[in-house]
Amino acid sequence: MGLVLATAGSSVGLGNIWRFPVETGLHGGAAFILIYLACVILLGVPMMTAEFIIGRRTHTDIASAYEQLTANKLRLTGKKKNLWPLTGYAGMICVTLILSYYSVVAGWVLKYAIDAAAGSLATVTDTANYFTTFCTSTWTPLFCTLAFLVLTHFIIERGVQNGIERFSKVMMPLLLVIMLLLAVGSLTMPGAADGVAFLLKPDFSRIDSSVVLGALGQAFFSLSIAIGCLSTYASYFKPDVPLMKTAANVVGIDTAVAILSGFIIFPAVFSVSNVSPDAGPGLVFVTLPSIFQTLFGGAPVLGYLFSVLFYLLLTLAALTSTISMHEEVTAFFVDRYGASRRRAAAYMTLTAAVLGTLCSLSFGPLADFRPFFGRTFFDAFNDLTAQWIMPLSGIVLSLFVGWRLPKTLVIEELTNHHTLRYPPLLFHAFFFLIRWLAPIAITLIFLNELLA
Numbered sequence: 001m002g003l004v005l006a007t008a009g010s011s012v013g014l015g016n017i018w019r020f021p022v023e024t025g026l027h028g029g030a031a032f033i034l035i036y037l038a039c040v041i042l043l044g045v046p047m048m049t050a051e052f053i054i055g056r057r058t059h060t061d062i063a064s065a066y067e068q069l070t071a072n073k074l075r076l077t078g079k080k081k082n083l084w085p086l087t088g089y090a091g092m093i094c095v096t097l098i099l100s101y102y103s104v105v106a107g108w109v110l111k112y113a114i115d116a117a118a119g120s121l122a123t124v125t126d127t128a129n130y131f132t133t134f135c136t137s138t139w140t141p142l143f144c145t146l147a148f149l150v151l152t153h154f155i156i157e158r159g160v161q162n163g164i165e166r167f168s169k170v171m172m173p174l175l176l177v178i179m180l181l182l183a184v185g186s187l188t189m190p191g192a193a194d195g196v197a198f199l200l201k202p203d204f205s206r207i208d209s210s211v212v213l214g215a216l217g218q219a220f221f222s223l224s225i226a227i228g229c230l231s232t233y234a235s236y237f238k239p240d241v242p243l244m245k246t247a248a249n250v251v252g253i254d255t256a257v258a259i260l261s262g263f264i265i266f267p268a269v270f271s272v273s274n275v276s277p278d279a280g281p282g283l284v285f286v287t288l289p290s291i292f293q294t295l296f297g298g299a300p301v302l303g304y305l306f307s308v309l310f311y312l313l314l315t316l317a318a319l320t321s322t323i324s325m326h327e328e329v330t331a332f333f334v335d336r337y338g339a340s341r342r343r344a345a346a347y348m349t350l351t352a353a354v355l356g357t358l359c360s361l362s363f364g365p366l367a368d369f370r371p372f373f374g375r376t377f378f379d380a381f382n383d384l385t386a387q388w389i390m391p392l393s394g395i396v397l398s399l400f401v402g403w404r405l406p407k408t409l410v411i412e413e414l415t416n417h418h419t420l421r422y423p424p425l426l427f428h429a430f431f432f433l434i435r436w437l438a439p440i441a442i443t444l445i446f447l448n449e450l451l452a
Contacts, residue, residue, distance in 0.1 A: 002165030003409070004246060006174040009234045009255040009320030012175070014105060015222040017317050018284050020258040021265045023218050025283070027207035029198040029266075033259065035212055039219035040251050043441055045224045046433040048247040050401035053413045055234025056243065061332040063088030069405060084404070087396045091228030092332055093388040096327040097381040098354035102325070103152075104378065106318035107144030107360070108135060108285065113311035118362070121289055122304060131285045141358045146353055152322040153349040154328055158344055160236055164323060171316050173254075178313045179260045185306055186267040187256070199259075213448040216441055221386065224305035225371045228393035229324040232331050240416055244430075248400035257317075264310070306421070326352070339354065342344055355381070391446035395439050402435035 022033050058065040066085040090422040111134065115121040124130045142153055155163045186192060186243070224230060234243075272291050326348050333344035355377070358366065360374035372380035401410060412418070412429060 001234055001347035002161070002169050003233060004249060006168040006320075006324070007163050007246070008250045008253040009168050009172055010229045010324030011174075011223045011235060011250060012221075012257050013102055013224075013317050013321030014109070014314065014323075015218075016254060016258040017261040017314055021221065021262050022283055024262055025266070025269075027214050028203055030200055030202035031204055031381055032211055032215055032261070033199065034202055035207070035215040036219055036258075037163045037255065039215050039225065039441075040255050041435060042208050043216070043438055044121070044219050044223045044225070044251045044254075045247050046273070046430055047220075047438055048223060048230055048261060049244050049253060049430070050416070050434055051225065051228075052237070052243040052247060053401060054235045054397075055231035055404075056239075056241070057409070057426065059235045061088070061235070062091050062231045062328065063332060064284055064335055064341040065231060066400075084129065084309075084396075084400065087159055087393055087400070088228060090389055090393055092325060092329050093387050094227045094393065095350060097330050097336075098385050099149075099322060099325040099352045100347075101359040101378050101381045102318070103148050103268040103322060103356045104145050106148045106315070106322060107141055107146075109311060109318055110148055111140065111144045112285065112289070113273060113308070113315045116292075116304075116307040116311045119304065122309060123295055124270040124289060128282070128286045128346065129287075131282075136360065136367070138364050141363070144356060145356050145360045146394070148306045148322065149349055149353055149356060152319065152326050153345055155319075155323055156326045156345045156348075164327060165301070167323070168320070169300065171320065175313060175316045175320075176257070178309050178316075179257065179264065182264045182306065182309055182313065183260055184333045185302070189267055189271040191271040194265035195270035196263070196268065198266050200261050205316070213444060214247050217445045217449065220394065220442065221390065222258060222446055223251065224324065226390060227315040227325075228328045228396045232328045233324065235331070240419075242416065243414060244422075246424075247294060276309075283356060328371065387446075387449040391442050391449065394442040398434050398442065400429060402438075407431070 003208075020036075035120075054062070054065050054069065058068045060068065063085045066088045067082065071083045072084055079101045112121060157166050158165065187196070220226075237243075237246075265288070266286070268291055272294055279300065288310070289307070292303050292310070294303070326345070330341065330344045333339040333347055334341055337344075339347070358377040358383060362369075362378040370376055375383065410431075414420075414427070414430070415422065
């Protein structure tokens with residue numbers, strides 16, 4: 001249960017609670033959600049299962065896993081070059097870069113959580129200027145970034161059972177409880193019915209290619225597919241863990257969190273007449289702080305509690321994601337080089353701290369330093385991971401499990417060496433989705449992100 005919750009935490013993050021409502025607002029609400037649900041079922045579950053197969057089969061880090069699974073074929077064919085492990089290394093580079101800039105945003109969330117708890121956020125009159133002044137300064141956002149990385153390091157250093165599992169057993173249920181409390185509070189506000197209608201009554205006239213591709217991209221990125229985190233967690237799975245069922249459970253938790261976040265945010269947004277549901281990425285740091293001051297008829301105590309719980313929720317969600325990214329590279333140093341967990345964790349934390357410092361300063365002193373084709377460190381890391389490494393790794397993952405691995409090996413893992421019984425149609429559906437639908441869909445995501 002601890003590893004299932006940890007794996008769910010790997011997927012649950014700011015992408016669910018921040019990016020999902022933003023995408024839903026931009027793409028018209030309920031119609032987008034219906035397409036998103038189809039995407040996570042048809043794309044998310046089989047792709048997550050594919051990562052689980054690689055991790056549980058080898059019980060090692062992602063790069064070594066690709067090497068082990070291709071070693072026999074190389075010996076039989078006499079080939080010396082093995083390019084498949086490059087996908088594993090690309091995944092580790094990807095999570096290192098993501099952790100670097102993700103920790104900056106997580107640091108912002110931490111700052112807002114502290115300000116909300118101190119009561120100072122409720123007194124801000126110009127929320128846009130407040131956020132701009134904060135993130136463009138030098139030391140405060142940098143301190144928050146490094147503090148978040150240190151907190152992540154502390155959990156990773158304690159190991160899988162004493163650190164990650166123990167944290168997940170407490171934090172994931174707490175995260176869901178906070179979400180339920182916030183959703184109930186949001187649904188009791190005047191005008192909440194309009195927000196619920198926005199989420200539940202689809203306007204199919206809004207559906208076009210951008211909505212479909214937006215739902216595909218959100219499903220892919222929200223579930224943290226193809227960057228190695230899921231495979232790393234699966235390497236700790238026991239032989240009797242049902243992989244498809246576990247993937248379905250994780251996808252279910254991830255999707256429930258995303259949709260529940262909509263029931264927190266949109267009833268609150270619609271309760272304020274001058275705020276649009278398509279407020280965009282500034283929703284969390286600019287729009288919502290001003291909304292919190294007017295909730296429940298301006299009752300200060302209720303608005304304060306709502307604000308504190310919301311930013312605590314974001315902090316916990318961000319932390320579950322940073323833990324999974326940190327663990328992937330930490331596991332590599334432990335498995336490949338025999339480093340102690342403490343030393344391996346220190347390598348990753350120091351690397352992310354240096355790169356995270358550059359990303360944090362990209363909004364302040366280094367804002368005009370754009371060495372990557374006119375992009376700052378923050379923007380360059382984001383573009384490289386989201387537009388290139390993640391989709392390309394996803395295509396390779398689907399081709400590797402769908403075509404490169406022996407079909408008998410895949411079925412052995414799916415059935416736990418034939419101890420589980422599934423109808424043959426399920427296997428046909430899995431191989432069709434992983435061989436054909438997944439690479440085509442991810443290619444469309446890749447082209448859409450590239451041409452955006």
